[in-house]
Amino acid sequence: MSTYDIIYQIVRQIPKGKVATYGQVADLANLYGKARVVGYALYRVDMVSDIPWHRVINAKGEISQSPSRYGGDNLQRSLLEQEGIKFNTEGKMNLREYLWQPSLNVDD
DNA sequence: GAAATGACCACGA
DNA sequence: GTCGTGGCCATTT
Secondary structure (H helix, E strand, O other), X not given: OOHHHHXXXXXXXXXXXXXXXXXXXXXXXXXXXXXXXXXXXXXXXXXXXOOOHHHEEOOOOEOOOOOOOOOHXXXXXXXXXXXXXXXXOOOEOXXXXXXXXXXXXXXX
């Protein structure tokens, strides 16, 4: 158990068709200002995990990616499109529409 | 134990 | 609203 696991819990709670920013997840994980830790967690997460990492994006409403990722950027976008999310020419999405509104339940 | 890494955010312009 | 810089902190090696 560690800060890491908390992040997974949050990401798992992201409903389908919605997306959350790192800052949002970090805040929910009680890690306000430590968004980098969230990024690190998703960086270590595997696609085979139960974590919908593709629903986590940066504050700009865009998909972030790692330089050493297996072209996951393309995959992630496809997954989000399957969720019903559409991207504009800039490859961004409408956060006003798709941004997940987290619940206030800190714990189960 | 210390240095390096990391998918970022807040802030100022 | 975007872009550039600083800094936060945990995880990894």
